[in-house]
Amino acid sequence: MDRERLTQAIERQVEAQRDALVALLQKLVAIPSVTGEESAVQDAIEPELAARGLEVDRWEMRPEEIAPYRWHVGDETRFENRPNLAGVLRGADGGRSILLNAHVDTVDNGEPELWTYPPLSGHVDGDLLYGRGSCDMKGGLVSYLGALDVLKALDITLAGDVTVNTTVGEEDGGVGALSTILRGYRADAALITEPTRLALVPAQGGSLVMRLTVPGKSAHGAVRDEGVSAIEKFVPIFQDLLAWEAERNRTLDHPLYSHLTNKAPFSIGVVRAGTWASTVAESLVAEGRLGLLPGEDVDEFRQAVVDRIDGVAREDAWLREHQPTIDWFGGQFAPVETSVDAPISQTVINAHNAATGEDPVIEGVPYGADMRLFALLGEMDCVMYGAGDVRVAHHSDEHISITELLTATKTIANLLVDWCGVAE
Numbered sequence: 184m185d186r187e188r189l190t191q192a193i194e195r196q197v198e199a200q201r202d203a204l205v206a207l208l209q210k211l212v213a214i215p216s217v218t219g220e221e222s223a224v225q226d227a228i229e230p231e232l233a234a235r236g237l238e239v240d241r242w243e244m245r246p247e248e249i250a251p252y253r254w255h256v257g258d259e260t261r262f263e264n265r266p267n268l269a270g271v272l273r274g275a276d277g278g279r280s281i282l283l284n285a286h287v288d289t290v291d292n293g294e295p296e297l298w299t300y301p302p303l304s305g306h307v308d309g310d311l312l313y314g315r316g317s318c319d320m321k322g323g324l325v326s327y328l329g330a331l332d333v334l335k336a337l338d339i340t341l342a343g344d345v346t347v348n349t350t351v352g353e354e355d356g357g358v359g360a361l362s363t364i365l366r367g368y369r370a371d372a373a374l375i376t377e378p379t380r381l382a383l384v385p386a387q388g389g390s391l392v393m394r395l396t397v398p399g400k401s402a403h404g405a406v407r408d409e410g411v412s413a414i415e416k417f418v419p420i421f422q423d424l425l426a427w428e429a430e431r432n433r434t435l436d437h438p439l440y441s442h443l444t445n446k447a448p449f450s451i452g453v454v455r456a457g458t459w460a461s462t463v464a465e466s467l468v469a470e471g472r473l474g475l476l477p478g479e480d481v482d483e484f485r486q487a488v489v490d491r492i493d494g495v496a497r498e499d500a501w502l503r504e505h506q507p508t509i510d511w512f513g514g515q516f517a518p519v520e521t522s523v524d525a526p527i528s529q530t531v532i533n534a535h536n537a538a539t540g541e542d543p544v545i546e547g548v549p550y551g552a553d554m555r556l557f558a559l560l561g562e563m564d565c566v567m568y569g570a571g572d573v574r575v576a577h578h579s580d581e582h583i584s585i586t587e588l589l590t591a592t593k594t595i596a597n598l599l600v601d602w603c604g605v606a607e
Contacts, residue, residue, distance in 0.1 A: 278342025323376025356514025516551025
């Protein structure tokens with residue numbers, strides 16, 4: 184079968200599998216898998232891998248293997264009953280190998296009353312399938328499995344190996360992806376189907392998680408001038424960080440981030456201060472993330488944050504004598520970039536074109552993902568491409584477009600043919 188006819192056959196077969204793909208995604212969405220509680224969904228995924236002829240490896244992470252990489256993925260409090268899976272479809276030999284990664288953990292459902300449909304319902308309304316994890320990123324896993332089903336239905340045997348890897352813990356640092364790498368899984372390239380709106384994403388931003396403690400001096404609220412409010416001392420620091428964010432957005436230049444107004448966001452997500460309403464706050468703790476772009480060095484950026492906060496403190500008589508302290512905690516996400524000219528990037532571009540008749544949008548994203556681990560620690564060219572929009576990923580009413588899901592499945596089927604080769 185020539186390549187054009189094969190592309191047409193892939194399209195027809197994906198469309199024929201629409202109901203099966205939707206049903207599989209609904210099945211997975213119905214299984215809660217908040218980070219740390221992923222076992223049940225992996226129990227459901229394992230037989231899906233085996234049914235497609237993949238050699239399945241199931242393992243749990245060990246604290247001693249992860250400990251040296253704490254800086255990359257943060258502190259883990261639980262390892263038991265959190266399995267990772269890798270299913271390998273052996274090629275006939277002679278082709279390139281690929282690792283297809285999808286994380287199975289999700290964020291919490293949030294308040295059920297804020298959802299139009301129950302968060303684990305998998306309800307279909309028109310072209311949209313709703314539910315926690317539908318977009319981020321159980322839909323991405325379904326697109327892998329659907330692509331393998333298409334090739335099997337068309338009696339296509341690939342020349343290179345395909346590894347479908349489902350991992351835990353991505354939402355709080357990527358411990359499952361790290362464990363996959365430490366277990367020895369490698370390929371000629373890796374793909375992650377994070378929800379990119381079908382854009383090719385060869386660059387992901389980085390982020391550092393910071394805990395800032397600002398000291399004050401307590402006093403009765405009736406004589407507040409005898410105390411020093413840590414809240415009031417924090418405000419200039421916060422304002423300066425926002426000013427620095429704006430400054431960086433004016434001066435940072437990266438072609439894959441030109442579409443973003445805020446290329447490397449700073450965000451304070453938690454503030455705790457004071458102990459009593461009528462007492463001047465004697466301390467404040469603020470926790471947040473600070474973004475950086477590919478090409479920026481993590482250690483240099485961390486020092487720049489310290490210097491920036493110290494600069495504000497030096498301008499204040501109280502803070503000069505009572506320095507704020509900074510603690511770096513959680514997973515520290517390094518930025519990473521794979522060349523647009525890399526073979527895997529070009530093959531994804533061509534596969535998307537085969538599926539849609541157009542080249543994909545190519546852009547970087549400001550968030551961190553497991554891409555950095557496969558690229559930096561696994562030393563594989565890695566890109567992201569998938570159905571869904573990350574802007575709805577952690578929200579109530581998380582959803583995915585079924586049309587996009589089918590397009591991603593077509594693209595991945597074409598990608599496997601072009602990347603791995605077809606056995607004669």
